[in-house]
Structure formats: structure tokens, C-alpha cells
Amino acid sequence: MRNVLVIAYYWPPAGGPGVQRWLKFTKYLPDFGIQPIVYVPENPSYPLVDDKLVDEVPADIKILKQPIKEPYGWASLLSKKKTETISAGIIKEKNPSFMEKLLLWIRGNFFIPDARKLWVKPSISYLAKVIADEGIETIITTGPPHSLHLIGLGLKKKYNIQWIADFRDPWTSIGYHKKLRLTESSRLKHEALERSVLVKADKIVVTSNTTKSEFEAITPKPIKVITNGFDDELQPMELDTDFTVSHIGSLLTGRNPLGLWQALQELIAENESFKKSLKIQLAGVVGEEVLQSIEDFGLMDCVRQMGYLSHDKVLETQQKSQLLLLLEIDSEETRGIIPGKLFEYLNTKRPILAIGPKGWEAGNMVEEHQAGHMCLHQDVASLKRVVLEAFQKYEKGNLNCDSVGVEHYHRRALTESLAKFI
Template sequence: MQKVLVIAYYWPPAGGPGVQRWLKFVKYLKDFGIEPVVYVPENPNYPIVDDHLAHEIPKDIQILKQPIVEPYKWASMLSKKKTKTISSGVIQEKEPSFVEKLLLWIRGNLFIPDARKLWVKPSITYLSEVIEEQGIQTIVTTGPPHSVHLIGMGLKKQHQIEWIADFRDPWTTIGYHSKLRLTKASQRKHKELEYIVLNTSDKIIVTSNTTKQEFEKITAKPIRVITNGFDDNLGEIQMDGLFTISHIGSLLTRRNPKSLWKALQELTAENEAFKKQLRIQFAGVVGEEVLQSVKACGLENCVVQLGYLPHNQILEVQRKSQLLLLLEIDSEETKGIIPGKLFEYLNAKRPILAIGPREWEGGTIISETNSGAVFTPGDSAALKNVLLDWFELYQKGALVVNSTGIEKYHRRELTRALANYIQWESS
């Protein structure tokens, strides 16, 4: 069985979508003749913790850990709340305070590519011995944080190994990158590191076709799209009795679906049954401006805020909801963003109400699988018509989704594609 060293920052008990990709790959890799050895930090400073995910770690997997120096722990002395927000990648849309500006400048210009860079050199030293002792010939680095790829680059220079760089998100074109208050020198440094990583690695994995096309302009190395996915169902469940529209994850200002609130405002004014049975459910961080928009449309009494929930509870909320809300920022740079929760939405088999930019890859998947309806932010009238149609089906107990072709997004099938790519000879 081929041994593959997987180098990651996010690992249980970290919460959020970033940790689940490789947790699930590791779960299935042995089925395809690959034995993963996982390397993660010993004392990380995770902004979100989900202890339930630790139960999903396979018992027979070798997990290596080494200490990491976390600058965010030092920065928390200035402002614990703001540091936690920035370390999670959630940058608020409102004008930042002086402390936030200072933290963003330090994060963007003194810690390139990111605040986990201090883990790079110690990791290279430690893993060099592991590679020699265990005869490992293939390593995988998964980012962000993209400093993890620098560990791969360092190991590649010292050993005759194949290095695969997995990008869960883009590097220099990610939305929040422009908000890090980078100097021109820092911007050039990010670009240089991105170029070196893409051209030093042997193979590249990305999660969207848009990122693949972006990287193909920078490197001639082979690039494979392997999306995120879903795992098995949890059995039968009792649906919500109300007409529940649920959004999972952070919902901040730039994703604020004002056209949806307007459509719901009109429907509640025109249809008394709709008003009585509507529930808007948020599971995750919700920005104050979003809540103000909801209130301005007279919908505040319909809102339930669940806060952050463990992943197993999130799956339950998704499957109980009448509709699932998927939102993306309306901009050119977000067309290639495919939220990880989309695939779990597919597996929940509830109608997906999606609002995002034109030619959005997430919307394309929904359309191709017949899993819901996709709108651009200005489509208030069309939104209203679809919502009313779905509400009438809900009243009849007939609101279902007949999706097709979603099986390819099962984590096991995606791991099959990953294993084939690992074993594929590129030269």
C-alpha cells in the first residue's frame, strides 16, 4: 500500500468547512490502496471548534503533530474578539477600527503568506526525518493557510518526492486578499510565492474550474479539479412544520440578499398564510447590516438565530428545512467559488434557493443537477414567483426535489478520483 504524507493546518477539533475535505479523504483513501499519514499542528489556535468532528477520525490512521507558534495568540492581547474574527478569514464590511486596521496591516505585511509561516521551518526539519524513516515518496499540502505549501516546497527541495499542492481556495485572487492592506511590495511577494509554489509542485488540485483556468495562466503543471462533497445520509428525519428557509454559515454584508427580503416582504403582506408559516433560520454568524435589512422589511419576527452548530447538528437542520439558502457575493472574483455546504445541500435533497453572480459555478451545479433555482441579486420578481410556487407545494405536502447526477459528489467517489490522480504518472 502506497504511503502518502498529508500536511494540513485544519484538523479536528477545528470546525468549519475547511477541515472536512481531508478528514473525509483520509476516511476513504485506504479503500483505494493509499495509506495516509497526517501531519497537523499540536497546539493550533482554531477560531472555530467542533469537538464532534474528532469522532470521525479513522482509528487506524497515523497522525503526527508538532508545536506551532501562533501570532494570533499574541495579537489577542490587543483585542481577543477582533483577532478571532481576522484569524477565521471573516473580515467585516464596515469601516475597521484602528485596532482592526493595525491587525490587518500586521497580518498582511509582516506574515507572508499568512500568520502560520512560523510553522514552516520546524515542520520541514521534522518531516525530513519522517520521510526518510518511513520511505514516503508522495506528499500532499492543503491550503489555505498557504504557508503549508511552503512546507511542501521545502521538502521537495531536500528529497526525491512527488509533491501535490491542494488549493481549497485561490491564493492571490481570493476575495479577502484585497482587504489585508497590503503594500505593493507585499502584493509582489504573494504573487512570487504563488508562482513558485505552482511551478515547483508536481501536480495541483483545485476545487473549481475557475481556479483551474486562473492557475493555467501561471503554470504548465497538471491541474485536476476535485470538488468538495458530501458523505452518507443519517436516515429518516421529521421535516419542519413551518415553511423554513435556512442559511448555513456566515452571512455578512456583501452576501446580504436584499432582493430576497423584498420578495418575502411582499409575500407576507399579500398572503396571510405565508406570513404565519414563514420562518427564516440562520445557523452561523450573521452581520448586523443583514439583520437590519431583515428588520426593515418587517421580517424580524420570522427570524430564528441558531448560532454556530456542530456539524452533525448542521446536517440535521439542512434535512429538516423546507428550503436551503445559498448565497454568494455578486462580483467577478466570486464566480469560481463553490461553497462546501452546497454539496451537503445536494445530499439533504431539499430545494436550494441560490442567489449569486452570473455564470457562477455554484449555480451551474444546482442547475445541472436540477436541485433548485438560481437567481442574480436583482431578480426580486422572479424570486417571488418561485417562492410562492414552492410555498403552495409545501402546503400540499408535495415540496420535494428530484435531483440527478449528485452521486459523483459523494466523498468516496471524490476520493477515488484523488487516488487515481495520486497514482497517475504525469511524466
């Protein structure tokens, strides 16, 4: 059994999709002769907490913790609510306040690459002894936050170790990067740090083919696509009696599906049975502008705001829903974003309606696996047709999904691929 050091920020009791990837990798890596040692912050500032995930941490892995200094606590002295929303990834696009502009400017230009940068130097110092004591030959950093890759960069400069950088999301090409109000010098610093990580790391792991292609233009180092996945053996459940259209996860302004809201508004006006049966379920953080759009389209009576759900409740909601929504920002930069929820959606065998940009990798996967349909944000006619067809099948009691070829997204199969790459 060889020891591998995994450096992560999101770890139970953190909630949300960011924690799932390495929680599951560490569960299965010992099956392939690799014993993970996990290094995480002692006092992190998690926007979402799911205490039940603590029970899923493997009992036989060593967890190392060191304190972290984060600026969100200081920023909350200016505006606690706005600091919390920004740290959760909610960036207001329409008419942001002066305080929101200021906090974004500080976040983008003073904390490069991100607000966890103050953990880098102390971690490099602390991990020196760990590498020696545990006989570590391989370290893995996972981001975002991408500052964790700078820990890997610092350790690589000091020690003869293999360093693998895992990118759950892109760095400078991700959609929200342009909203950080970066100065030109700050933008160049981000790009330089990204290039340093990609060039100095021995191997790189990404979650989409689009990101792989982007990185291949920067570095000759080996790049492996290992997507997110699912791990849960689901028990049969009764479907919702209402025509539930459910979205799981943060629904922020950029993902606001205006075309869908219009399609639903028209269907309600045209079909009394549809009006009585429709229930829009939103589980997770919902932006104020999204809620305003829903109200503007007269859909608020159909909406059920579920708030943040524990992972077990998420699985239950997904499995009981009639139709699952997968949404992405309509932009060139988001074509390679594959939300982690897609794989759990696939596991439920419930129909998926994917709405995103042209050429969206995740939307193409939905159709390739025969798990549902992909529509563009502005294509109201197609959205209306897909939803109406699903509703008609629901009325007949045969709204089903016969997806194919999803078995290789199981977390154990993905971990085997990772172990071979290591």
C-alpha cells in the same frame, strides 16, 4: 500499501467545512492502496470547534503533531473580540474601526501569505526525518492556509518526492484578498509565492473549473478538479412544519442577500399565510451588518439564530428544512467558489435557492442537477417568484426536489479519483 504524507492545518476538533475534505479523503484512501500519514499543528487556533468530529478520525492512521506559534494570541492583547472575528474570516466592510483597519493591515502585510507562516520552517525540519523513516514518496499540502504550501515547497527543494498542492480555495484571486489592505510590495510577494507553488508542485488539485482555468494561465503542471462532496447516509426525517428557509455556515457582509430580504419583506406584506409560516434559520456566524439589514427589512421576528452547530445537527437541520439557501459574494472573483455545503445540500434532496454572481459555477451546478434555482443578488422579481412558488408547493405538501446525477460527489468516489491522480 504506499505511505503518503498529508500536511493540513484544519483537523478535528476543528469545526467548519475546511476540515471535512481531508478527514474524508483519509477515511477512504486505504481502500485504494494508499495509507495516509497526517501532519497537523499540536496547538492550533481554531475559530470553530466540533469535538464530535474527533470520533470520525480513522483509528488506523498515524497523526503527527508539532507546536505552532500563531500571532492571533498576541493580537488579542490589542482587541480580543476583533482578533477573533478576523481570524474567523469576518471582515467588516462598512465603517471599520481604526483597530480593525490596523489588525487587517498587520495581517496582510506582516504575515505573508498568512498568520500560520511561523510553522513553515520548523515543519520542514521536523518532516525531514519523517520522510526518511516512513519511506514517503508523495506529500500533499492543503490550503488555505496557503502557508502550508510553503512547507511543501521547502520539502520539494530538499528531497526527490512527488508534491501535490491541494487548493480548497484560490489564493490571490479570492474575494477577501483585496480587503487585507496590502501594500503594492506585499501584493507582489503574494503573487510570487503563489506562482512558485504552482510552478514547483508536481501536480495541483482544485475544487472548481474556474480555479483550474486561472491556474492553467500560470503553470503547465497537471491540474485536477476534485470537488468537495458528501459522505453521510441520511435517514428519513419529518420536514419542518414551518416554511423554513435555512442557511448553513458563515453569513458575512459580502454574502448579505439584500435582494432576498426585500423579496421576503414584500411577500410578508402581500401574503398573511406566508407571514405566519416563514422561519429564516441562520446556522453559523452571522455578521453584524447582515443582522442590521434583516432588522431594517422588518424580518427579525422571522429569524432564528442557531449559532454554530455540530456536524450531525447541521445534517439534521438541512434535511428538515423546506428550502436551503446557498449564498456567495456578488463579484467576478467569486464565480469559481463552490461552497462545501452545496454537496451536503444535494445529498438531502431538499430544494436549493442559490444567490450569487453571474456565471457562478455553484449556481450553475444547482440547476444542472435539477436541485433548485439560481438567482442574481439584485433580481428581486426572480427571487420573489422562486420563493413564492416554493411556498405554494409547501402549502400543498409537495415541495420536493428530484435532483439527478449527484452520486459521483460521494466522498468515496471522489477519493478514488484522487488516488488515481496520486
